[in-house]
Every structure is written in structure tokens, then in C-alpha cells.
Amino acid sequence: MFQTLLIANRGEIACRVAATARRLGLRTVAVYSDADADAQHVRACDQAVRIGGPEPRDSYLKIDAILAAARATGAHAIHPGYGFLSENEQFARACEDAGLIFVGPPAQAIAAMGSKSAAKSLMESAGVPLVPGYHGDNQDPNFLLQQADSIGYPVLIKASAGGGGKGMRIVESSDAFLEALRSCQREAAGSFGDDRVLIERYITKPRHIEIQVFGDQHGQYVYLFERDCSVQRRHQKVIEEAPAPGMTPERRQAMGEAAIAAARAVNYVGAGTVEFIAEQDGRFYFMEMNTRLQVEHPVTELITGHDLVEWQLRVADGQPLPARQEQLRIDGHAIEVRIYAENPDNDFLPSIGTLRTLRYPDHAAFAPGPVRIDSGVRQGSVISPFYDPMIAKVITHGTDREQARRRLIRTLADTQVAGVHTNKTFLQRLLGDAAFAQADLDTGLIPRRHAALFPAHDAVPAAVLALAASAVLARQGIGGRGPTAGQPADPWADQTGWRIGNQYHQTLSLVAGEQQYNLRLEHLEHNWRMQLADTVHTLDWHAINTPQRPDTHTVRIWLDGVEHRADVLQDGHQLQVRLDGVDWALDLFDPLLAAGQSQDEGHGGRLTAPMPGKIIALNVSTGASVKRGDVLLVMEAMKMEHAILAPADGTVTEVFFVVGDQVPEGAELAAMEH
Template structure:
């Protein structure tokens, strides 16, 4: 076994690898970019080496810089994690040429599976079932459209060298094909350096089921059962679980044998995932093989009781697999939720900013246990535009699926995260959705249940507004209104006034508009009224400031929660939910003034302009695409919010823009 390991990655996977290596007595070396100098994975390792600028191309994708870091530190092995160089055959060969152990499959196996088209041709020869489609080398647009017509719509365009949902589009009609193809090719070239695509029949109500395989250098290959990854948004996984609901032993064995055959066809060694698409009638087809450990591997660890990173390190050191196929067992059920900095209500647009608060449930056990967190960021860290916006993976394990689902609901409700938009509330709705609860799964679940999963905004309840009001009083230095402030009025910070009366109106804005919260103190008695609702007796207690832990009694109802304040923003965590309010401080509003920017279209985040689709003087209608941006490796289309005329375009193709800059000046016109 080697004693020094360089981890050529960042974030939660680097932390995960470092934890296992430390337990095995292996020294670890982190690499980091300018953006990650203070990152959690840097502190998790025994040593760290700077390798370049914040962009992945200037750091984590620089094989030369990583190999130089290994040479300087005397590392014996390199673990690529997942993403970046993990499935790069050239990097695997370079490691071997440098006399380093590459913790992953042989370069030839990576190359064989690196092209989806070539892999499918190989699988066809190994009698692994394939989805009908075109997987060849010809890439002329007209030819590919002819292939789509022959296959029959709907079809799926997919980047041949891709993964993670990038470079992938569903096309329902022939007229949509050219634009979708061009978009896929741009995204594929940007993300993978290869614009080649393949075309496949798009299956209706399919499930995405993948098999975890492991092979060693002694000729053994096993499958560690399956994961259901059907719940997806934008072709990217949101929820993973193991085992797959409704999987029969016979089907599990058939898919396991097919996965092992796929691995053996390329002389595979190490951890890998063979992904299948399955139809409701039980038929399944090979999609691709990921030649690395994947984000969702913790659910497999939970149901098998095995540490897959330890397996990787042992296999890389030439040791045999720890267990044979007949020794592997499924224990209970596990679910993983990916917590992202993103806004589900805006098509899952990534959110950039500082994690002002990041607190996990008090019963979390890191790396093992019924509730587990794999995370690469901490409170105070930045979610930057340079990398994937995943905050952490939350994993739960139960005796059965229902216990795991309930455990996930409770765990999500206990997470405290502020400073950025997150998908936590959306994940909670997903866990509670009738279709998910009944295991009625397929890749269209989120779109099919859109109205349930994306409900219209609701006005805040009076109790929530009362919690916010109490927190603001507490932040202003008022003590709890029970007379416990001192012997006389000058020592009491409870809102005492000459005559015993105190009155104040707080304006709080929620998703439905502004709400007036009227507070009044007469002697020792407080009342609170919301909008035109009748005033009710109000009692409150609060302690702490970041967050303020607040308890209120409004009329006959009681509520308690944590209130995080950042300037005018108040994040209230109560009853397992997060509610965000804005305090409309009249003094701050008067100082800021009122700037009318209704005609400007701004960049939602830092990114690069890929395409400008309009010119000055051009009339556009609401919803018309104006600009295509690339941010966080995904394309985002900026659309016209109303009918109008383009007065000016401020940026050109290739320009880098920062968040909030005005891209286009659009003058509104009357709707016909």
C-alpha cells in the first residue's frame, strides 16, 4: 500500500477521500486554485499545493500542474475524484508515465468508455442491450437531422464525450432540431472539448437505474447492486436511492450481469458505474459507463456497509477485492439529496454568494450513520461562479424506504443555510410528493408534478411575521417584555415610554407583497396586528443574535424559530421550513432613493456571452430569446420580459460579464 496520496480534485469528494485515506494511515496532499486557498478540502489534507487561477482550465484541469505538484511532494499515487480529470485517459497515461499510481481504471478502459458512441458500439458486440439510435462519427447537421427523423421523435441529443446533463436536449419536433443541435454542440465543446453528439430514441416514462461495479487486477469483478437516479432536473440527478424501488431479484441479477459484462469488455479495473435506462415493462438499455466513483456512491455504501473509497485505494495498490459477489448483501434503504445553491423557481438558476449560515441537523454523523453529510464547504465560504454550486450531499439510511423518506424529511427541515438561494425547500416538497412517496418514479417526475412541486407563493402566516417582528425588536436592543430589565424605567429596555405606551409599524415584504405589522405596548401589555387583522395579545422572548432564537405567543397560538438577519433580509426557520422576509426600513429606503431600471435586462450571474440574438432597433415579443450566456458550465437564455424595442446591446459574443450588469436596454411597447 502506498503511503502518500495526492487528491487531484476539490470540494466534498476531496474531503471524502481524505477522511478514508487518513483512517487507512495514508498521508494526503490537496491541490487548490486561487479561489480555494481557504477551502475545506485544503484543511482536510496533511499538505496543500497551489496549482493556478480560479478557472478550472487554469488549475484543476491542468494535468501538468498536478503532476508537478505530485513530483514536488513525493506523492506515490493520485486520486482524481470525480469530474475534472477523473475520466481523462491522457491524464491516466501521464500518471503511469511519471511512475505514479492512478487510482482509477486503465487509460485504455477510460478511452473505450469515454466516447458514448464508441462505447455503445463496443457494448453491442458484448450483447449488452442498447437504445435504438445513431452513435456514429458523421456529424453534419443535415445528416444528424435525417437520423432523428428515421429514429422518430421525440429524440434525445447527447454529447458523445459528456455527462452530468451537459450537452443534452430532448427534441419533440423536426423544426426544433437545428437549434437544439447547435446548443448541444456549443455546450459539449465548452464542457468537454468535444462537440460530437449522438442521437437516440427518447423513451417515455423511463427510469434511470445504474449499477455500481468493482474490478481488481486479479480477474474479479462484482456488482454492488443498483441505484435509482430517476428524479432529475435539467437531465441532472437530484435524488438518488438504493436499492431501486420495485426491483425484482431476477431483474437485479440480469442488470448486474450486463454491467459486469460491460466492464469486462474493456478490461476494467477499479470503481465504475454502468448506467441503464429502463422502461416500465422491465426492458433496460445501456446508456453509458462512468469510469470513476460517482456523486451518489454514499447510498451504495449505506446499504452494503462498505467504504468504496477504501476499495478503490486497495485495488489501486494491487490488492484483491475485499468481498466476493456471494458475500455482498443489501441492508435497508438509503436516499441521497443533493443540496445546491440554486433557485428552483427560476429554472434552478445557480445562486452565487457567501454562506452566511450553514448548520446541519444536530443528529448528523459525518461519513457514517443514519444521517450523513458529505460536504466541501463551511459557514462563511463563498459559492463562486467557477465551480459546481453543490453545497453538500445529505444521505439517510433506514430499515425500509418509508423510514428513510421520513428521516430525510426531518433532516432537510433541520438544515439552516442562508446567504444564497437553495433547493432545500424544493427537496422537502419532493420527499413529500405523493408520486415520490409511492415510488412512482421516472425521469419526468418533476415536470409531471410541476404544479405540486412549484406551488404559487403564499402570504406569510401571522405567526411567522410575529417571529420576525420579535427578532427585529431584539436586534434593536429591546429586552423581553416581561418587566425583567431593571428596577426602574431608565434601566428597562422593553419599549417603555412616558405614559406607558409604545407604538410601531413594521413593513415586511414576503413573496406576495408588503405586510404591515402593527405593534403596541400599553403598560406591560403588548399587542400585534397584521394588515387589517384584529390585534392580538403578543408575548415574546429572544436570545442570541446570529441567529436570534425566538419564542412568541400570539393570541392562543405559540411559535418558535431561529431568525437569521442580514441587513434588511430576515430568514425565519420554523416548523421545518425557511421563510425569507425583507424589512422595509423607511430610513434605509429614503437614503437609497428610487432608481427606475425597469428597461434594463441584467446578468443573473457572472458568465460568458455565447450568442447575441437581437440588434438595436429590433422589435421583440415577450419571451423572445435575446442573449445566451454560459455560467457554471451550463447555458442560460435571457428572454424578453415584455414586448419592446431593443435600444442598445452592451456586450458582444465572447465577453465576460459580472452579476447584475445590464446586458440590453429594452424599451417597453404597448401590447397589441
């Protein structure tokens, strides 16, 4: 086998490939941008080469820089991971021209499947069923509008060269089509360098089922069964599982054989995924073929017992497939979720910052097993605006779906992340939702179950407030003793806020969402009390922290005689209390900061950036009259578009940036008069 492998990617996939390559005895080379100089994947490899600035187009999308790194380090092969250049025909061809082994399909196979329109035409000629739609070359907006009108609404606009939900919109009516088309084209051009789209009839209550295929250089093909990726938001997969619930052996074979037929049609080599959209009655239609390894490949590995990255490396080396179709078996069930730095309560906007805490349960492993973690970051890593905000993939395996589901819920509950907003609690709710538990799956599950998945904020339990308050006191140097501790022999050694002739008291205000909780904490005659509204609770507590975790206190409280234990992390004025597997985010109210903010309330009409990003479209100029909900400008951050809407009817008095400008979080973008 070749001896030196360059990994032309970043994040968890680069770490994953490096681990498998090391197990096979290969030397590995990482490439990195300025934003990734201290990244986990750089540490995971034997050697690392800087290839450019933090923007992907200045680094991970620079073919010449990656090839130069391969030459400089003596690499024999390049693994493209997924994303970036992994499905780029020019990159695959450039590797071949440079005498390097491209760990993926031939360039002509990528070209054949890289255009969704061309791939659908190819599948149509092969007799694979297709969803009604337009997949042609005519990209005139008015012509596309006519096609959509003839197909019938709702329709789905999809970037021809894309994937991962980028450049994709559902359009419900003719009058909304052109604006959605422009947005798709911008996003497609920015993500893939190609603004062409196709249009399809949007199937209601569809399931998204994909087949993992593999081909070698000797013309042999197998399919490693299916994955159900129906649970999605914004056309991006949220939960992936294998095998698909309710799949019959007959349908599995039919879909597997169709996937192999698709691979044979383009002389495919390596790992590929053929994606189908399926009706509830089992009828299925070809959607696209991803000519790379998929993010969700671990669920396939766990049910088959095969390392797909190892298969990739062996096939790229010219070896035959490690197994024949009749040797492949399904063992149990596996489910994967992705922990993202994003805020589900704010329309899933990405969250940027430092991972102050990142801890997984002791039983989790960075290798195949009942609980598997794939991650490209560690505690202290920075989630930047330049790349996908994924923190980790969490995958569990069980003898059946229910065991895997329960195991995943518990693993998430025992995982602690602080410093950024995450979707962890949302994922716990989703996995525990009745529809998912009963395998009532379709791509509209999340909006269909919106009320259950996005409940109104519950009142914060008194125990959570008491735990947070105890941690705040501990950080101030005030000590609790617990109900069984004796009194100190020396009063000057008492750290409980003892006062001569008077009790110690302090008022703390904790904010959760829009609710503020005012706590009066008193220490009188060797006892603590906590008053919340009109209720007075007895409180005893004990808190410790260690040099290894200086920002976290492990707190035990006895509230009205009932014991509670939790880890409480404090980062500035932000507190996170993790109790019984649920994370509660609280802000310690600062009256001085609030007073400063109140002085700015008279400056109405301010529109600020919800996150760092780049201005990619301006729809208004100074003096423009707008209606509430009009799109004023569009920002791009972490490969997704975010529209900034007019909050009310009014006039734009000033626009502070132009297209192409990078803006920090909180920057004032425009001003309005209402």
C-alpha cells in the same frame, strides 16, 4: 500500500477521499485554485499546492500543473475524484507515463467508454440492448437532423463525451432541432472540450437505474447492486436511492451481469457505474458507463457496509477485491439528496454568496451511519460562480425505504442554511410528495408533479411575522420579557420602549415574494400588541443571541397566548425564520431604498444578468428586431447555460458585452425599445 496520495479535485469528494486515506494511514496532498485557497478540502489534507486561477481550465483542468504538484510533494498516486479530469484519458495516460498510480481505470478503458457513441457500438457487438438512435461520427447538422427525423420525435441529443446533464436536450419537433443542437454543442465544448453528440429516441416515463461495478487488476469483477436515479431535473439527478424500488432478484442479477460484461469488454479496473434506462415493464437498455466514482456512491456504501473509496485505493495498489459476489448483501434502504445553492422558484438559477449559517442536526455525522453528511463547505464559505454550487449531500439509511424517507425529511427540516437561496424546502416537498412516497418513479416525475412541488406562495402565518418582528426589535436593543416576567424595579432599566405619557409603537413592513405585510407593534401598559391588517394580536416575546451566533436570535413568542419558538437569522434586510422545520424568507422593507428604485422605473427595456457568469453566445446586435421569447444571448455560470430572452417584441438599442466577457450579477447586458 503507497504512502502519499494527491487528490486532483475539490469540494466534498476531496474531503471524502482525504478522510478515507487518513484512516488508512496515507499522507494526503490537496490542490487548489485561487478561489479555493481557504476551502474545506485544503484544510482536510496534510499539504496543499496552488495550481492556478479560479477558472477550472486555469487550475483543476491543467494536467501539467497537477503533475508538477505531485512531483513537488513526492506523491505516489493521484485520485481524480469525480468531474474535472476524472474521466480524461489524457490525464490517466499522463499519470501512467509519469510513473504515478492513477486511482481509476486504465486509459484505454476510459477511451473505450469515454465516447458514448463508441461505447454503444461496443455494447451492441456484445449483445447488450440499446435504445434506437444514431451514435456515429458524422456530425454534420443537416445529417443529424435527418437522423432525428428518421428516429422519430421526441429525441434526446446528448454530448458524446459528457455527463451530469451537460450538453443534453430533449427535442420535440424537427423545427426545434438545429437550435437545440447548437446549444448542446456549445455546452459540450465548454464542459468537456468535445462538441460531438449522439441522438436517441426519447423514452416516455423511463426509469434511470445504474449498477455499481468494481474490477481489480487480477481480472475479478463484482457488482454492488443498483441505484435508482430516476428523479431528475434537466437530466441531473435530484434523488438517488438504493436498492431500486420494485427491483426483482432476477432483474437485479440480469442487470448486474450485463454491467460486469460491459466492464470485462474493456478490461476495466476500479470503480465504475453502468447506467441503464429502463421501461416501466422492466426492459432495460445500456446508456453509458461512467468510468469513475459517482456522486451518489454513499447510498451504495450504506446498504452494503463497504467503503468504496477504500476499495478504490486498495485496487489501485494492486490488491484483490475486498469481497466476492456471493459475500455481498443488501442491508436496508438508503436515500441521498444534494443541497444546492440555487433558487427553485426562479428556474433553479444558482445562488452566489456567503454561507452565513450552515448547521446540521446533532444526530448527523460526517461518516457512515443512519444520517450522513458529505460536504466540502462550512459556515462562512463562499459559493462562487466558478464551480458546482453544491453545499452538501445528505444521506439517510433505514431498515426500509419508508424509514429512510422519513428520516431524510426530518434531517432536512433540522438543517439550517442562510446567506444564499437553496433547494432545501423543495427537496422536503419532493420527498414528501405522494408519487415519490409510493415509488411511482420516472425521469419526468418533477414536471409531472409540478403543481404540487411548486405551489403558489402561501400567506405567511401571523406567528412567523411575529417571530421576525420580535427579532428585529431585539436587534434594535428593545427587549421583550415573556408573559411571566416581572416588571423592572427601575424604569430606566426597562428596555421595552417605555415612554412618558405615551405608548411606544413602530411600524414594520415585511415582504415575502410579492406580498407585503404591514405590522404595527405597540407597547402599552407593559403589554405588546401586533396589528396585522384589521386583526390585533396580543404578543409577549423573549429573544436571546450568543457571541457564537451574533446574526441569529432564538425567539420565543406568545401570540394570543399560544407559544411558538424559532431561530431567526437577520442578514442585512433579509430575515429567515425557521419554524417547525420550514424556512420562511422575508425582506425587511426599506422605504428609502424603495424610493431610490422607483426613480429608475422610467428606464425600461433593461436586461440584466441574473447571476455572475460569462457571455458565451450573442444572437443579436444593435438595431436588431426581436420577438418576445427570442434568445438574445447566452450566459454560462456554474457549468450550465442560461439563455437571456427578449421580454417583449422590440428593437435592441445597445449590447454592452461581447462573447467571452465575465459579467457580475445585475449587470445590464442589453437595452431594448418596446
